[in-house]
Amino acid sequence: AVDARRILKATATPGKNFKGTLPASVAKQGAGLVNIKNAIAVQTVVSPENIQLLDTPHFAGKSIQVKLKNVGKKTVTYILTHEAAESVVSYRGGNTFPLPTPFLEKDAAKVKFSATKLTIKPGQLGRVKVQFTEPSTGKAAEFPIYSGYIVATPSGKGGIPVRIPYAGLKGDLSKVPLFDAKFPGAVEIGANPNNLTPVTKGQKLSFSQIVAVSARLGSHTPELRFTLVEKASGKTVGYLSTDVGIAAFPSGRNTLVNRKNQPDTWAFRWLGGRVFPEKTSKTSVSVPAGAYKVVASAQRKNTKGAPADFEVFELAEVTL
Missing domain, CATH: 2.60.40.10 (Immunoglobulins)
Known part of the structure; x- marks a missing residue:
């Protein structure tokens, strides 16, 4: 054969x-x-x-x-x-x-x-x-x-x-762009999953509504992350808790358009404003009130995950 x-x-x-x-x-x-x-x-x-x-x-x-x-x-x-x-x-x-x-x-x-x-x-x-x-x-x-x-x-x-x-x-x-920087990767909110609107800068989030995070990839990556970062200190609080689990996973590139003839994205629902402190964490935790940034990161190289190996794309500033 x-x-x-x-x-x-x-x-x-x-x-x-x-x-x-x-x-x-x-x-x-x-x-x-x-x-x-x-x-x-x-x-x-x-x-x-x-x-x-x-x-x-x-x-x-x-x-x-x-x-x-x-x-x-x-x-x-x-x-x-x-x-x-x-x-x-x-x-x-x-x-x-x-x-x-x-x-x-x-x-x-x-x-x-x-x-x-x-x-x-x-x-x-x-x-x-x-x-x-x-x-x-x-x-x-x-x-x-x-x-x-x-x-x-x-x-x-x-x-x-x-x-x-x-x-x-x-x-x-490793220098090929991963994120489509011209597409407004976003944090969106709303009661209807088919009618979400982007959050405004510093907007206070209410998780009684649907809160979704999305980004658009032009290239494959061994790891796509959605993390929460303290605005003042720049410290990463953890990985978002989403409807598919911890927000850290291998991802392929997005297609040009989806079935609705709209730009294709990776989109996930953020559950309760909670995060996983580490990738190995078994349970998510709540986050103290404060100002934060929601950040998407995509790994450029298949290494041990050094910060310099990631392309970082800030999605939004929010208040919890």
């Missing part, structure tokens, strides 16, 4: 966008369209199945070993080439939520082979080192996703090429 999947991927045919001159991004199409005819007839097994170059600080493309196995009955000479695909830019002009229609550009990686030809006898395995260099074009602050294919084509008539898709991100992934 593993070999079948590998063969289907390696013999797939990359497609192009309408009026495109390069293959569509690997981020969009993966290996391409399955080509059953080539998958049945191919005489080559290639590995790895794909190459993940990661982002700039963790760039993994300095030396990649590609293996080709000739499973046919004749000696084959392979020609190794690089096929760049379109790059994708979803952050341009300071937007903090991915563009619904990204810019398609031609920011291509440079690829160097230790050998551009490889002759392999039947049943034998050949190896070649591939060295990638990030695109010289494209702005790291816009986080372009570049991609393409390493192609091994048997020489002679009718040779079936095999491809390895690759992709990388130019820039620091």
